Amino acid sequence: MKDDLVKIRVADIYLDESIYPRENIDHKRINIFVENLRDEFLFDPIEVQLYPGKKGRYRILDGAHRWSACKKAGQIEINAIVKTLYKIDPLLYAAKMAIGPRQLTEVETKNTARRAFNANPKLTSSEIGKSIGRSRQTVDSYIADLRATNLLALGLKVFHLNQLGIPQERIAKRLDVLQQTISSYLQEMPEMAFLVNSDLAKGYTVPQVAQKHGWPEPLVWSQSLKSKGDQTRFKELNWALKPWDVWDFNDGDKRFGDARPNRMPAQVIAHILYFFSKPGDLVFDPMAGGGVCPDTCLAMERRCWSLDMDDRPDTRPEIEPWHWDLEGKWENLPIMNAKKKPDLIIWEPPRFDIAEKGDGKRDISGLSKTEYLRFFEKFFFFLKKISKKKTRLGFIFTDFRDYENCPADQEDPNQAILIDAYCKVLKTTGWKLTHIIQTPLSSERFSAELTTPMQKKRILGVTSRYVLILKGV
Ligand SMILES: C[S@@+](CC[C@H](N)C(=O)[O-])C[C@H]1O[C@@H](n2cnc3c(N)ncnc32)[C@H](O)[C@@H]1O
Incomplete structure (x- = not known):
């Protein structure tokens, strides 16, 4: 679909922090923009997308400072391009747009990578890297701990569904991974169960073991x-x-x-x-x-x-x-x-x-x-x-x-x-x-x-x- 250039009411636009890559808004920059507006300077249109679940509202992809300045200057409408992002993570898109005018700081870049991965663990390091202007290796180092936790969580889900007798091909479909991945996780199951069972044998209670290993309590009961x-x-x-x-x-x-x-x-x-x-x-x-x-x-x-x-x-x-x-x-x-x-x-x-x-x-x-x-x-x-x-x-x-x-x-x-x-x-x-x-x-x-x-x-x-x-x- 073609992106549309339209005039949108400033009040219908929101800054959604979950897709905003910067730590703070720069108030000095906003004040300069307000001055520019008074001098009738014409800004490039901002970029927005329809706000998911909020009819008639938009969230900012690019141009938070321009939008804030318009708000502060009391403008009713702003020129905006309404983007349709097909299979593109909005946070990463916003980060990419932010690279030009004022670089993201190192902390902002790292946080953006981690937030994007948390929102969609299927993103590869090079996909994230391309958006934030960093190498695949750098992104790997940003998200190594998250990736390990994620693999553990996936293993636990495989174990859970397997305990309930759900066939492998349905587990693969449900967890959106290859059936081969499921088989390799299933090989690790005795080890996962062993760690939990040895804590139970030591006399820890089911809730204690559940908390320690991050397992759902009913799954620990299934072992106990x-x-x-x-x-x-x-x-x-x-x-x-x-x-x-x-x-x-x-x-x-x-x-x-x-x-x-x-x-x-x-x-x-x-x-x-x-x-x-x-x-x-x-x-x-x-x-x-x-x-x-x-x-x-x-x-x-x-x-x-x-x-x-x-x-x-x-x-x-x-x-x-x-x-x-x-x-x-x-x-x-x-x-x-x-x-x-x-x-x-x-x-x-x-x-x-x-x-x-x-x-x-x-x-x-x-x-x-x-x-x-x-x-x-x-x-x-x-x-x-x-x-x-x-x-x-x-x-x-x-x-x-x-x-x-x-x-x-x-x-x-x-x-x-x-x-x-x-x-x-x-x-x-x-x-x-x-x-x-x-x-x-x-x-x-x-x-x-x-x-x-x-x-x-x-x-x-x-x-x-x-x-x-x-x-x-
Ligand atoms: C009374 S609850 C079941 C409670 C459940 N036994 C439990 O342990 O919490 C009924 C469920 O039926 C689901 N439901 C209602 N209409 C449905 C439909 N047409 N197709 C699938 N699920 C439906 C609802 O989402 C709801 O979760």
Whole structure:
């Protein structure tokens, strides 16, 4: 695309420090520019790009001092070229533009190289060098420590995904590296595990070892509990094992999954795993969210393939990105063409909520009630298709009633989605219900300020959450 020369409102332009290569703005230089403006001197246009995520705004690539002077002189508009940078790092582009008029200092050059590498570790030293006017060797020396840390972090991700039984070609795709690189990392895995295990053997606790080695805690649990019996795992994790059909736990276990409101207690997942799978089994978690299921699978030594539309390659590399589009074809999902079929599916969809109608095209909680149930029908059929005869499905959901500000006897039942609606859909999709397990939400969210008016107005809230266990018919 051709870059455009336009007039832009000075107030719509921003100095984004994350792509600014200098340490400071030179105020003397700005004052000289202000004088020049008063003498009606015409500056070269500044260069900007559209500010990612901020509609109608621009960030400066070149000309921070000219822009500051215009602002100070009270100019409304400034001449600017709107650049489209295709596959070019904006910080490095800004650094390259800064080389001409006033050289970057040595500290600024080094910092720019390090910031660019941190933002994109795939940049080579010569690519960085070309932008900041330094040799490849100099850039190597600037970033040697970062590169070493980066390799270690990559090794840890490979280890993590491998522990969950994700095949090598998918690990390579997810981490955007060659499959050969994955194989060479896998050879180093016994060494990585040895260092962690020897600290555990010395009596350090799992959190201490996790902190020392920079490992996620569930990954350390996977080492600490390796080859132990399931009951021993429960004991060592300090979880009570409840051999009946009400699994009530007041709080999510902070060691497993991301901190989110209403985080699923890892104990619920561990109970499903305990009763309906065995070590080494493959679990499929199609909407993995905060990752409680893959984390718990690590501690319980189950393999786990998980997906979510929310892509977090740095913090949750094990959750592969995938959007379940109501109108889309899912048969081509690469994960599903794998020879291996899941032994257990654990599906916790987002809760239906009429108050949250929004972009229904993406998150299914934004669908209308009819479409939401249509999605479930399509999804259960699909899960059946990718299952084997013995596969179990653990379906976790919360009842929905539109109870807020509404006395119980005036609620509109047409707005509600209760357990019977899901059972009806399940019946038509080839699944047979074997267990109904209650695992209520914590009632602690109904604080004293909430309960008093609810009691007074005869409002009946919802804490019902269930795990339905199903097998194919
Ligand atoms: C209730 S959360 C799952 C929580 C998860 N079990 C955990 O441990 O945190 C539901 C997840 O479904 C995902 N989701 C919703 N609609 C989706 C869609 N159409 N395709 C893929 N993921 C979707 C959301 O991003 C959200 O993370």
